[in-house]
Amino acid sequence: MGTPQHTPSLSLPVLGIFLILLEAGSQKTSDCARWCPPNSTCVNATACRCSPGFSSSSGVIFTSLLDSCDDINECGPLSAVSCGKFADCQNTEGSYYCTCIPGYKLASGARSFKNESENTCQDVDECSFVQTTCHKSTICINAVGSYKCRCRRGWELKPGFQNKQPNTTCEGTCCHHHSQDLIQLVDTMLETPKDxxxxxxxxxxxxxTNYLLGLETVLRMLAKAMPGASFTYASPSDTELSLMIQEHGDGDGNITLGQSHARMLLNWDVATGARDSGPTVMGILSSWNMRNLLANASLKLETEKKAELSKIHQSTVHGAQAEIVSAVNLVFLSNTNTEKLDSPVTFAFSHRVNPQQEETPRPRQELICAFxxxxxxxxHWATTGCRTLGTRNGSTTCQCHHLSSFxxxxAHYDIEDPKLALITKVGLAVSLVCLLLCILTFLLVRxxxxxxTTVHLHLCICLFVGSAIFLAGIENQEGSIQKVGLRCRLVAGLLHYFFLAAFCWMSLEGVELYFLVVRVFQGQGLSKWQLCLIGYGVPLFIVGVSAAVKSHGYGRNDYCWLNPEGGFLWSFVGPVTLIVLCNAVIFVTTIWKLTQKFSEINPDLKKLKKARVLTITAMAQLFVLGCTWVFGLFLFNPQSWPLSxxxxxxxxxxxxxxxxxxxxLNKKVREEYRRWAGRVTGNKYSEFTTSTTGTSHNQTQVRAEPGPSQDPT
Structure with a gap:
C-alpha cells in the first residue's frame, strides 16, 4: 500500500528530464516540426510531408497536429495506374506491383512488373507441366488461361465423366486385334508358295507393290485410331509391327522407334510434317514372308555407284544380282510427303546370312541398303538417296533421305562380261587339252x-601350268573384299613366273626362227642348258626381285594377279612388251626373207598360191612368237569390247x-599318229600305209635335196 503514495514524486523528475532533452533536441533542429506522424518527413518547424505512396486528409503537406499519413491504394478504381492486358494490380503499403492473371506468365519469366510498358503476359501451356493431372487415358489440351483433358483417339468416355474436363477419364476400345488380324491374313497369303x-x-x-501400298494406308489409318502411345505385335511367322502414336506437339528433337528386325532414328519434325493437328504416327512393319513376292527382283545401280565399284574393283561393273538377306521393312509416318526429307533418317536393319555362305561377303559381293x-x-530394288554406313554383328546401318520399303x-556384282568369262573358260580348257597333247608329242615322237622341239616342249609346259593355275585359282575367294591372303599371293606369284617363263620361251622361239630362216647356218643355235637357263632363269630373277622389293604387290581384291598400284604391274608388262616387240621384228624379218626365198626357188609360182603359203606361215608364227599379245598391250580401256x-x-x-x-601340220607327227592308231586298233593296213608313205616321202626328200649349186633353204 506504501508504493502508490510515492508514484507522483517519481514521475515529476522523469518528466522534467524528458522536457529538458526535448528542448535540447529542438534547439538542434529548430527548423523542423517536432510532431510529424509516421510515414512522413519534416518540412519546417510547422509543416510535414507524407512519404511517397501515402497522403493525409489535408494533402501531401499538412500543418495540423491531428493529420496522419495513410497508404494510397494505387490499384483502386479511381487510380490512374494501369498494368495492361491479362494482368492484375497488387497494392502494397506505400506502393504496388503488377502480376499476370492465372494461366499467364511473363515472357521473361519474372514474377511481377511495375507498369504497362513492361507487360509481356502470355498464355501458359499447362499441358507442358509435369504436374498436370490429366488421366493417362486422356490428352491434355491447352486452353486460354487453363487446360482441358479429352479422350485419346481409340478410347471412349468412361461412364460418369464428361469429356474435356480436368478430371475426364476414358477407357480403351478393342481395335488392337484389327491390326493383328490384318498381319496374320497377310502372312497366310504369303506362306502359300504354290499359289x-x-x-x-x-x-x-x-x-x-500393291500389298505394300495397301498395308501402309490401312496401318496408318488403324494407328490413328489406336489407344496408347505405342504398340508392338509379333506374329507366329515372325512378322512384326511396331507403332508409336503421339499427339501433335507432344514431341521434339530426335525420336527412336525400334523392334527386333529394325530400328529407326529420325527428327520429330520429319514425322509430323506440315500437319497442324492430329496424332503423329510412326510405324515399321517387318515381314520375312514378303521376300517370297520380291524374290529374283533386279537391282539397278546408279551411275555414281557404278563408278565407285569400278574404281574399287579396277574393272567395269556390268550389273548386279541381289539376294534379300533381311526382312522387308515397310516404314511409314503420318507425314505422307516423304519422297524428299529435310533431314535424313537413320536405320539399323538386322539380317541373316545363308548357312552355306561365309559370314563376310566374298569379293564382288556387298551388303547394301536398298529400297x-x-x-x-x-x-526393282534401287539405292538412290540411301547410303550404307557400315555392318556389324549382323546389323547394317543405313541413312536415307526418303521413305519406302527397305x-x-x-549384291553380287558382275565385274566382267559373262560371255567373255565363258569364252575364257572354254578356250583355256581346250588349250589345256591341246597343250597336253603337244607335250606328249614332243616327248614321244623321236x-x-x-x-x-625342246623350245616347243618347254613353251607348252609353261603355258599348260600357267593356264591351269589361272583357270583354277585366279579369283580371290578368301572372304573379305579387302583381304588378300597367302593362297592368293602364292597364285599371283606362280602366274607371274610361269607366264613370264612362257614369254621367255617365246623369245627363244624367235631366236631359233632367226637362225633357221635368216642366218641359215648350222651350229649357231643355243644348247639345251643355255635354253633352260634363259627360259627359266630370267623369269625367276624378275619374280625374285619383284617379291623382294614389293611382296604385297601380289594379289588384288578380286583377282589373284599383280596389283597395279605403285607401278608393280610393270614387272610383268615391261618384259612382255620387250619380248613381243623383239619377236615382232623377227616376225617381219622372217616373212620378208620367206618372200624372197619363194621367188628364188620358183619364180613362176602363182601369186595366189604364194600368198596362201605366206599367210599360213605368218599366222602360225604370230601365235608361236606371242605376237597376239600385242592386243593386250593396247587394251588400255577395259570397256573396249572389240579389243577385249x-x-x-x-x-x-x-x-x-x-x-x-x-x-x-607336221607330216612326221601325223605319220607317227597313224602308226600309234594302227597299234591301238590292230589295223595292219594303217601301219603298212604309214610305212609306205614314209618310205616314199624319204625317197622324194632324197631326190629333192639340192645339189652343191642349189639353195640349201
Missing part, C-alpha cells in the same frame, strides 16, 4: 627331236594353235 509359283515375276512384283521402287516402266541385299574379245579369243586358244601348227 505364287503360278505367277510370273512381273505379276509377283506388281502384287508386292523397293515402282514406276510405270519397272519395279531391305538389306547381298623323228622331230632337236633344239626347236579379240585378245581373249586369240590368247585363250594359243594352245590349240600350237597343237595345229607343231603337230597336225
Amino acid at each position: 505364287l509359283e503360278t505367277l510370273s515375276l512381273t505379276e509377283r512384283h506388281s502384287m508386292a 523397293w521402287k515402282s514406276d510405270n516402266r519397272s519395279r 531391305a538389306i541385299l547381298l 623323228p622331230i627331236q632337236g633344239s626347236r 574379245y579379240t585378245f581373249t579369243i586369240l590368247n585363250c586358244l594359243q594352245g590349240l594353235f600350237l597343237f595345229v601348227l607343231h603337230c597336225l
